[in-house]
Amino acid sequence: MTPADALGIAADIRARRVTAREVTARTLEGIRARDPSLNCFTDVLGDSALHDAESVDAALAGGGEPGSLAGVPFAVKNLFDVAGVTTLAGSRINAGHPKATRDATVVARLRGAGAVLLGTLNMDEYAFGFTTENSHHGPTRNPHDLTRVAGGSSGGSGAAVAAGLVPLALGSDTNGSIRVPAALCGVFGLKPTYGRLSRSGAALFGMSFDHVGPLATSVRDLAAAYDVMQGPDVTDPVCTDRPMEACLPRLEEGTGDLRIAVADGHFASRGEPDVFAAVERVAKALGAERRVTIPENDRARAAATIITAAEGASLHMDDLRSRPLDFDPMTRDRFLAGALVPAALYVRAQRFRAWYRERVREIFREVDVLLAPTTPFPALRIGQDTITVAGAQVPARPMLGLYTQPLSFVGLPVISVPAAGARPLPLGVQLVAAPWNEAALFRVAAVLERAGVVAAHIAG
Amino acid sequence: MSAPPEPSPPASTQAPDVARFVDEVAPLLGLRIPPECREGVTRNLAGLLAAGALLGDFPVGDTETAPVFKP
Numbered sequence: 001m002t003p004a005d006a007l008g009i010a011a012d013i014r015a016r017r018v019t020a021r022e023v024t025a026r027t028l029e030g031i032r033a034r035d036p037s038l039n040c041f042t043d044v045l046g047d048s049a050l051h052d053a054e055s056v057d058a059a060l061a062g063g064g065e066p067g068s069l070a071g072v073p074f075a076v077k078n079l080f081d082v083a084g085v086t087t088l089a090g091s092r093i094n095a096g097h098p099k100a101t102r103d104a105t106v107v108a109r110l111r112g113a114g115a116v117l118l119g120t121l122n123m124d125e126y127a128f129g130f131t132t133e134n135s136h137h138g139p140t141r142n143p144h145d146l147t148r149v150a151g152g153s154s155g156g157s158g159a160a161v162a163a164g165l166v167p168l169a170l171g172s173d174t175n176g177s178i179r180v181p182a183a184l185c186g187v188f189g190l191k192p193t194y195g196r197l198s199r200s201g202a203a204l205f206g207m208s209f210d211h212v213g214p215l216a217t218s219v220r221d222l223a224a225a226y227d228v229m230q231g232p233d234v235t236d237p238v239c240t241d242r243p244m245e246a247c248l249p250r251l252e253e254g255t256g257d258l259r260i261a262v263a264d265g266h267f268a269s270r271g272e273p274d275v276f277a278a279v280e281r282v283a284k285a286l287g288a289e290r291r292v293t294i295p296e297n298d299r300a301r302a303a304a305t306i307i308t309a310a311e312g313a314s315l316h317m318d319d320l321r322s323r324p325l326d327f328d329p330m331t332r333d334r335f336l337a338g339a340l341v342p343a344a345l346y347v348r349a350q351r352f353r354a355w356y357r358e359r360v361r362e363i364f365r366e367v368d369v370l371l372a373p374t375t376p377f378p379a380l381r382i383g384q385d386t387i388t389v390a391g392a393q394v395p396a397r398p399m400l401g402l403y404t405q406p407l408s409f410v411g412l413p414v415i416s417v418p419a420a421g422a423r424p425l426p427l428g429v430q431l432v433a434a435p436w437n438e439a440a441l442f443r444v445a446a447v448l449e450r451a452g453v454v455a456a457h458i459a460g
Numbered sequence: 461m462s463a464p465p466e467p468s469p470p471a472s473t474q475a476p477d478v479a480r481f482v483d484e485v486a487p488l489l490g491l492r493i494p495p496e497c498r499e500g501v502t503r504n505l506a507g508l509l510a511a512g513a514l515l516g517d518f519p520v521g522d523t524e525t526a527p528v529f530k531p
Contacts, residue, residue: 317489324492
């Protein structure tokens with residue numbers, strides 16, 4: 001728990017120690033004072049936030065039930081529909097679109113639980129990136145070092161939470177876009193199982209891999225937000241019909257019955273030593289000595305890259321045809337290349353995905369939770385194009401997805417937890433489970449948090 | 461009598477002319493590649509084709525990947 005803990009704020013509001021309006025006004029002041037140097041927000045919804053907060057206060061004053069997240073300030077990556085706001089998805093092109101007429105499902109569910117939406121957050125254009133170096137809206141800066149990236153594509157979400165501007169944010173993750181900024185900014189990020197949370201009202205990128213999820217400063221906040229957002233949604237064909245499985249009540253269960261192992265091979269190579277040291281500290285705290293090898297991760301990344309490029313381009317074909325130069329130079333050439341991918345290559349990549357899924361299923365018959373680094377190195381400098389990995393100079397930005405991309409490729413649930421001892425820049429460790437077993441991840445994360453092995457890094 | 465044509469090398473040993481692919485296929489899809497993008501598009505497409513080559517000879521058995529459609 002931290003001073004910015006969402007459930008702590010909700011408890012104070014419910015106990016009438018502070019009003020939701022006071023919390024909202026204070027949060028808006030913080031955003032006004034500090035966001036100009038961070039560039040997390042693309043829209044700040046001051047009036048509607050104060051109005052929503054007053055509704056929470058009125059409900060409490062009238063003896064009503066304002067919800068489990070009463071008065072908790074939150075913000076969302078600007079690819080989520082927010083009624084009355086144009087959904088930018090990081091682009092200039094979408095700025096000409098009409099305003100959304102309703103909230104995305106997950107936004108509506110958080111607001112329905114009493115959370116107060118403060119604004120929308122910067123991202124890589126159309127979610128195609130790992131750094132949030134957005135040419136239209138400027139780069140989002142890492143709160144722990146303003147010369148460095150926040151990660152991406154949910155960089156505004158990671159930085160806003162890590163700066164303490166809001167205790168809770170929503171992001172989306174196709175190849176690592178929740179986990180990478182969570183790790184580089186030093187906060188918790190959940191990418192649930194593919195299909196667990198509704199994507200309805202979120203601008204899609206790679207439909208085969210698109211997930212949405214929360215970023216927060218504590219395990220309990222992450223669980224509380226996740227629980228509120230669960231549930232079927234007929235407006236998202238990918239969303240599961242499974243009943244919701246609450247995780248907040250399970251944080252005290254411990255890990256005694258869980259088989260936990262460290263992923264080796266791909267996940268233990270090409271990273272900086274501090275990254276693997278962070279994984280080992282987590283493994284030691286959990287008593288995890290077993291090593292397991294997921295095969296063919298480079299091919300998994302290759303296949304994920306092909307599918308992402310082809311699906312991403314397919315969503316933007318009209319604009320690629322009519323106004324290619326209005327795309328961000330950081331994404332434009334990659335989208336155009338994606339439009340030229342031969343269909344047979346795309347199908348081959350999908351076939352490999354099914355093969356790889358079977359191998360992963362075999363592993364999860366033997367273990368419950370795997371540990372792996374989130375990124376191979378901490379935050380890059382803004383504008384850094386290359387990095388030396390294993391003695392070779394390589395493009396830096398794609399390398400941020402080295403360890404995240406194979407896991408989202410097959411839709412596994414993952415929590416990126418912030419390593420407590422990482423200095424001077426944060427690092428993350430991925431907790432990975434079999435599909436639909438988010439509860440195991442939360443139990444492990446809670447044990448690690450109580451042991452002080454993982455903790456959010458909040459830049460005051 | 462003209463000299464016989466020189467045998468072509470096997471297709472697999474020829475470097476793919478990705479720039480030519482971009483130039484010829486993009487217009488068929490209604491895409492005008494701006495001149496300042498041509499090099500970047502070619503480089504990125506070459507990367508995607510290389511990724512595809514990595515998958516090309518990998519045995520995935522009789523894996524079925526039809527999209528599921530529920531009427």
